[in-house]
Structure formats: structure tokens, C-alpha cells
Amino acid sequence: MAPSRGRNVLPGFGITLGLTLTYLGLMVLIPFSALILRTLSLGPGGFWLAVSGPRVMAAYRLSFGASLFAAGFDAAAGLVVAWVLVRYEFPGRALVDALVDLPFALPTAVAGITLTTLFAADGWLGALVAPLGVHIAFTPLGIVLTLMFIGLPFTIRTVQPVIEGMEADMEEAAACLGAGRWQTLRWVVFPALLPAVLTGFAMAFARSLGEYGSIVFISGNIPMKTEIVPLLIMTKLQQYDYAGATAIAAVMLFVSFAVLLGVNTLQAWATRSRGQA
Amino acid sequence: MSIEVRGLNKAFGAFKAVDEVSFKVETGELLALLGPSGSGKSTLLRIIAGLETPDSGEVILTGTESSTVSARDRNVGFVFQHYALFKHMTVRENIAFGLKVRKVPAAETKERVEELLGLVQMAGYGNRFPSQLSGGQRQRVAVARALAPRPQVLLLDEPFGALDAKVKAELRDWIRHLHDDAKITTVFVTHDQEEAMEVAKKIIILDKGRVEQEGDPRAVFDRPATQFVADFVGETNCIETVAVDDGLAVWGSLRFSVGKVPKGVGLRIYFRPHDVYVTRHKESLQVSAVIEREFFKGAFTELDLDLGEGKHVTAHLPRGLSEASGFAPGEKVYVGIIGFHIFETGKI
């Protein structure tokens, strides 16, 4: 099944390797070494001080919590939307399909001011829930909703190709064996989609953790309440507390690495379990 | 336009794909590399083309040592198993590619492309795209493309593997005629022994990266040099036994005269189903047997024969003969072996 693999007989190895390594070196390795070295220069005491203050802890809790929740919701809603887009026909389907990418194509600042205006107490949606005592803008709820907006394309676009590639025979076999539609979905279809759903979740989570542009408008940036980690880093930078900013960034990076590793492993598992070598 | 390989070795990790292979292909020859999957035949072909580099050994093309020459400069024509046609180019552009990269003038290119289109019977398809062609048509375009820059040799990697039976038969015929017309040294790889015997004038049989036998189709079929060849080529009966006395082997009630084999040496005896002689009435040296099953196979009938003591033999009879004799399951008949090959398996 594997296409013919000539061991490196094609031309261009040297030049592409050189270009790739140079670019990666300049763009990734050198800047990141600066980060790591600066972090190390803090020493363990300094490092701990910078990353363990109550304000920082509150920011971590908020960032992680909001991202988890938003990614979780996006994973579920994304699965439904992806299923509807692939399996059902309705007028305007192509338009909706193209629209799904909007949060990805739209600059985060635009998303930020728009969602803030939308959810403010006098905004189109904010005004609807204000009488119920629910405030969205400048609260963690607003942050979660905004992260849901940002993460949606990731979950949908990860699951969609998997649904498209699903072969008909599995479901047909289940039907022949007497399974009801719900049973087939639960025991045959969903397990097959689970790896992709998890991957989409992880990607949305990773994206949400680092999101800055849209949150900075809707959150109000109240320390200890609605201050997310990227904002905290920004604040420290503006105060020239390079050390503090770097330390917090290092922790974030570490988590990002872990997430990246997790995503890659999930993707490898998903590919293997689909039977594609 | 000859090819010679000497002492070629190639391993992929722990897997030895090519193991001390040496052979020569004379100018104008049509050679088949035949073997099961994993026998290294495709790897060998790709080494000759320069698409793989051997771990050791030499590749000599028309007298020039070429192991370090890049595939680009070897001037070999290579036809891939899945055609590898340039999908965004028309048939004409595909065929012209080898000429274009050599900066051949437009007029000359045009002429050569037309000539090749005619040669492969695809005239009129020049402006089609590969996606608009059937598998057989794509294969012919692939051959034309490979021939366009007048290569010194033509190499084909399982060229008919992906096609269905009737198309395969037509293309085998076509390749033979093409070779006769173009007179170009040709090597093709296949796992289909019928194809090898039908198309090629010389066959090299490979197993596990080694050359098992080299010879023309008749030699390979009638005089297998190794047990592998005896097993692999054509259908065969294989029995294991021991020389009970100098020059004599026995299997059930069958007795084989085995030349100079001394007493006590283990043997494997191979004989073809069509060398099994079945009659109603006993003739000399035959033994009795019962027909267990009878299979209709078109031009011949296959009989499964039970010789007693748990010994079974398969026979092929021409259809006319079996129908005239009216052989049916359950009948008692007499069986003799006309020809066989022996391989010693060691002293017991």
C-alpha cells in the first residue's frame, strides 16, 4: 500500500534541509533559548516567587477553567454541527459550511470588540439576559463565551473529515444485525469518531489557553477576577517586570508543550485506529 | 544497451531485499524477473534504474559502471506499477516530458510524440488527461513516455498488476510485439509466472533476494534447479520420502528409480500433475488408486487421487481424454508417474 519509497534519491535534500533548519533556528530556537535562559537565570527561588503569587494563581485557574469549559462545549456542539453539515441536506448548507471558518478568519481584535458590544448590558444579547440578573461582559462567563466562539472551527474541522471518510458498511452492518439507529450511533459511530473529537477538543483547548486579542476586550481585566494569563504577562511586560513575565510564560509554554504532545499522540492513535497505516 | 549487475546487496534495516545478485542481460533481450512478493525483484529493478542505491555491488550499463550515476543521467526508461503519469498534463505533454527536459526542439519533439502515439496505439488520445483514460490506456502512455527519450534500456515494474484479466492478456501480447519492433533491451518484474513464461525469452527467478534459477521458460518449467523453483513455477505434486536402497525410493506403492542417490538419504520428489498417467486398465509399473474428486477446469480436468495409506496425488488430464474415459469420483483407476525431479534433503 505504501507508495514506492526511493531512499532519498530525489534531489533537493541539502537545500531544503538547510533552509528549514536555518529558518527554524532563527525563528524558533534562538528566541526560545532566550526565554529558557532568562527563566533559568531567575533561580528556583525567584522563579517560584514569580509564578506562585495569588494573582498569578487566580489567573491560572481562570485560564485553565475557562478554556476547559469552552473546549468541552465546542467539542460537543462541534460534533453535532459537523454531523449535520456532512450528513444532512438543507438550503444554504454550503454557505453555512463556509461560515464555520469565520472565527478563524476574523482578526481576534474584531471578535473582541464585537462580542463585547454584543454581550454588554446594553448589547443585543446582553440586554436580553440583563433583567435576569445575568451579566456576561466583564465576567468569566463572557470569557467562556468568547473562547467558545474562537475554538469552534477547530472542533468542527477536526471531526468533519472523519465523518466524511466513514465507510457506509459499518452502519449498514449494524442495521442488518438489528441495531436501532440510536444504538448504531452510540456503539458503532461515536467510538469511531471519538479520537477526532478528542483531538478537536485538545486543539480548541490549546488555542483558548493562549488567546489574548478577543479576551482583552470582554474580560475587563480585573485582577483576581477576570484576568487571564496572557494578559497578566502583558501587564508585567508593560511594567518592565521581564523576569515575572518570562517565568509565567515559561509555565504556559510547558503546558503548551504537554498539550502539543498529547495532541500528536491522539492524532497518531486516531490514525491508527482508523486502520490507516 | 546491455545490463550487468554484480554482487548486488541491499538491506532495509534487518530485511535483506537483495542478496548477492549477479546476472547479465544482453542487448535486445527480453527478461522477466519473477518471484513472490518480498523476493526483492522490484528493489533490484529500482537499483538498476538508480531509484535505490545498493549497499554493495555494481551496476554496469552498456559497459559503463553506473552505480554512482544519478537516475537522472542513466538514460533508462522506467514504467511504474501505478503508471505515475503527470496528472495535470495531457497525454502528449506526458510523452514529451523527457524530451522537454533535454531541450529537444519543438518540431522534433512533436514528430517523436506522434510516432510514439502511433506505436502504442493511442493516436487520437493526445489531448486527453490521464484521469480520462482507462488503466490499460494509461499503461500504454506510461510506456510511450518512457520510450520517448530513446533510453538504452526499458524497465517495467509489475506493469500489468493493476489490470483485469482480459486487459492483461492483451497488453502482454502488445509488449511482446513492441519489444520485437523497438528492439530495445527490456526487463520487467512480475509475480505472475504465466506472464513471465508467456512474454519473456529469459526468466530469472528470485526468492528472498537471491537468484534461484536463470533460463528460458522451458528450462525453468521442465528442469527446476531448486526446490523453490519446482514449487513456485506451475502446479506440482511434492512428496517426501527416503531412499530405501541405493537408487530406489518408495512412496506407498509407487517406486521411483532415483539414479545415484545412496540408501538412507531423504528426498523430495516433484512431479507435475500432467505427468500423472491415469488409465482404467493396469499397465506396467502403475499402481491402483481411487478417484476422490473431479474438477472441471475448462481445458483440462483435475483429479484428486487416493493411493491408499493416506497418500494423495493430483492429476491433470486433457478434457477430451477424461471425457472419453468417463472418469468419475469413486472409480478405481491405475496411476503412473511419467517424469519427476528429485532434491536431496539430507541423510536420515
Added chain:
Amino acid sequence: MAKGAPTEGSPLQTGSRNDFSRREPAWARRLLIGFSLVFLGLFLVLPLLLVFAGALRDGILPYWAAVTDSETKHAIQLTLGVAAASVTLNTIFGLAAAWLLTKFDFRGKQLLNTLIDLPLTVSPVIAGLIFVLLFGLQGWFGAWLRDHGISILFAWPAIVLSTAFVTFPFVARELVPLMDELGRDEEQAAMVLGASGWQIFWHVTLPNIQWGLLYGVIICNARAMGEFGAVSVVSGHIRGLTNTLPLQVELLYNDYQFSAAFAVASLLTLLAFVTLVLKHWSHHRQATVLREASQNPESS
């Protein structure tokens, strides 16, 4: 239902929409479609409408004034320039990396892949931070740059660098799976026919990947033009000088010039539309190429 042996990679989708063993009951379908439409309508369509409503709230003349204001014009120029530079750099890199990763086998491929994916998981603020650490006054090169009168930080070079960093995976990530799927056979065929490396790339590879490349470039560009966090850190927010369009939006918004902010935002939204259209179209064209590549009819 299926004719002959199914070819690899082609799902038996014939008749899937009419195949009753694979359908949910009508009420369930309507419910799910309804949910999706309402959900997406609230989440996607409403914000879109709001951008234009906010932009045109004070009428068309103020809208036009906001859009043609000199600060805005400069922001447009800067954004376009930065995007052009980043996209060009990243396209060259993406092509080189994709060729390296798909045409050759070597140790460390997986590591390279992971490194290329890195910016996707890094917060844009951190992306800006690392360049501050390098080029800021307290940074590694800060003193040297000041002595030579070169300003990288708080000037366009830093903006280009940080934007390029954030967007560099996109082209490569799009091309690698595509080129993996297309295989190496055509390139090897071209090589045996006598083509050089550039000839192979130009005549054989590029035409097969052109739509995927376009797709990658479009995504890269959209992200580059819209980048906010990283640029926010390194640009210094100097009005009329180092403000990109997204930064300009922030500036106007924080100044309570809401309709002007939305006016500039509407430009970016229009850009997003164009991006969506081109993205959809190029994805469709590339899918066609891939589909044709995996079909092998078996009759003469």
C-alpha cells in the same frame, strides 16, 4: 451497489444520503439542524451583523471618514506590508519544509514536524515576549542594536518577525499531508526521464499542489493580517507609525470612538469574507485533484 473492488481511500458514499439504514428519524434530523442553525446564527451571524451595524451607526459619511483617515490609511499600508513579507517568507519556508518532510526519510522527521507546529500552541503574547527578550533594551541584542542605531523593537521589523513567527506553520501544515497523499511516484518518474530538481518541482509537483498551496497562503495571510497579541507586545502602539489595523481598532475602541472602531473592523471583516470564499474554493479544487489521484479504473 459498488462496481468492482472499492479502491483505497474512496468511501462507499454512493447513495449515502438516500440510504435508509444510515439515517436518523426525521424529527431528530430537524431538531439537530435547527439546533445547529440557531447556534451558528447566534454565534456567527449576529456578530457579523453587529460589525456593520456598529460601523454604519452614525451614517455613511462618518464611516467613509473613518476608513480614509490618515492613521487608518497608514495602518492599512503597514498591515499589507507586514502580511506580504510574512506570507512570502513563510511560503518559501513552507515549500522547503514540505519537500524535505515528504520526499525524504531521515531520523528526526517527527521532531521537525513538532517544531514546525510549535507556534500554534504558543500564546501570541509569548510570541511577542520572546522577541522582546531578544531585541529589547535588556535583551540579548538590545545594546548592540542601540549602538548601531538599528531599531527592531517598536518598529516594523519586529512586527514582521513576530507575525512571521505566529503564522509560519500554516503553509507547511497544509502542504505536508497533501504531498504525502500524492506520493513520490511522479517526481521519481520525472527524475528518471532526466529532469533536474527545479524542473521536477516546477513542472510536476507545483501543478499538483497549487490549490493546497493557495489554501495555505490564504490562511497564512488571514492570520497575518489579523494578528493582534504578538504585535501588541512588540509594536509600541505608536499612532500613525507602528499601528496595524487590528491595533488601530483597539486604539479607537479604547478611545470610545466606537463607530470608527467598527468602521475599521468592517474592513477586516470584509477581508475575512474574501478569505472564506477563497478558502472554500481552493479546498474544493484540491479535493478534486486528490480524488482523481486515488482513482484507478481497471478496464481497457
